Amino acid sequence: MGATGSKLEKALGDQFPEGERYFGLENFGNTCYCNSVLQALYFCVPFREQLIEYYSSSKNPADAEENLLTCLADLFMLxxxxxxxxxxxxPKRFVQRLKKQNEIFRSYMHQDAHEFLNYLLNELVDILEKESRAPKSDSDTSSTSEKVANGPNNAHANGAQKEPLVTWVHKNFQGILTNETRCLCCETVTARDETFFDLSLDIEQNSSITSCLKNFSSTETLNAEDKFFCDKCCSLQEAQKRMKIKKAPHILVIHLKRFKYIEQLGRYKKLSYRVVFPLELKLSNTVEDYDAEYSLFAVVVHVGSGPNHGHYVSLVKSHNHWLFFDDENVEMIDESVIQTFFGSSQEYSSNTDHGYILFYERTTTAGTS
Incomplete structure (x- = not known):
């Protein structure tokens, strides 16, 4: 890495960002799925800063019980x-902890980066929630770690909260979907909200993220055997159903469903479809009455022709520069290179490097357009 590191420093020269670090991550046999996601999360700056702040503010972090949160904080601080x-x-300590906690990641088979990301975020939330419920010692009724877990100005007094704990993980990644069902007999609309950390989108050949999002929110008719039980009509009725984004998250994570189960084959197949993901994205199909605007800052790329083998790398934007992370290797790339990861417009192509998980940071705040 010495030569690669020197090359990167030389390429950035005087433009090397003050205080920033660009480090590759060692691969322990099959841990590229983990490395690629960790790089994307490290360059999710608000998440990184809040993780480090949380850990630094905790009482005696060195004495804290080891878990995925402490191992991740240690790695980011390192x-x-x-x-x-x-x-x-x-990232040896982190990987060892991951394998110890979840047998799925113990094998040396090809793992799914999206499954790992989902597991990690939910595990961090579980740890923070457990910490907030832990009995307070001495006269400390509102511990530092609880304040930081809740984020600034959001700590519940004396730990007596009835609402779910809103951690800094939630503040970064959580959005709200609303599932609306309209009875076609009485026109009553039933809405059910659900939270999400990422959106998994079905993909089509020669499409875009915008069209995938429109399909995600398209209206579906429930009829025949799929009729909806309407509480007002007290019977099964034909209805229209659609999913909309009620509250857009600060960090929008989009997972492209590139692995599809094909009945005829009896197995999963990788879809190499060309799906254009823009550098700037506007969410216009939200319940909120304004457009949420986002900027792309990381892409986890799956390299390979099938779901059970291959490799993961990541593209990351840092201080207006794009970097390519491939385990131990880090290099600078031109922004135009991102287009090569959209996918292929032909079914059979030698290009097997496809965008799989996209990370967008919000550039507009609530109430602005």
Whole structure:
């Protein structure tokens, strides 16, 4: 990595961002799925800063019980505090903890980066929620860790909260979907809200993220055997159903469903469809009366022709520069290179590098357009 690191420093020269670190992550056999997601999360700056702030503010972090949260914080702090600007670190402690906690990730088979991301975020939330419920010692009725877990100005007094805990993980990634069902007999609309950390979108050949989002929110008619039980009519009725984004998250994570089960084959197949993902994205199909605007800052790429083998790399935007992370190797790339990861317009193509998980950061705040 020495030569690669020097090359990267040389490429950035005087433009190397003050205080930033660009470090590759060692691969322990099959951990590219983990490395690619960790790089995307590290360059999700609000998440990184809040994780480090939380851990630094906790009482005696060195004495804290080891879990995925402490291991992730240790790893991010290790990178963040390096004297060198570039290099390689080994996320050994984090990977060991991950394998210890979840047998799915113990094998040396090809793992799914999206499944790992989902597991990690939910595990972090579980840990923070457990900490908030832990009995307070001495006269400390509102501990530092609880304040930081809730984020600034959102701690519940004396820990007596009835609402679910809103952690900094929620504040970054959580959005709200509303599932609306309209009875075609009485016109009554039934709405049910559900939270999400990422949106999984079905994909089609030669499409775009915008069209995938429109399909996600399209109206579906429930009839025949799929009729809806209307509480007002007290009977099964034909209805129209649609899913809309009620509250857009600060960090919008989009998972492209590139692995599809094909009945005829009796197995999963990778869809290499060309799906254009823009650098700037506008969410116009939300319940809110304004457009939520986003900027792309990371892409986890699946390299390979099938779902059971292959490799993961990540593209990351940092201080207006795009970087390519491939385990231990880090290099600078031109923004135009991103287009090569959209997918293929032909069914059979030698290009097997496809965008799989997209990370967008919100550039507009609530109430603005």
């Amino acid at each position: 990178i963040n505090s390096q004297k060198k600007k570039t290099g390689v670190v080994a």
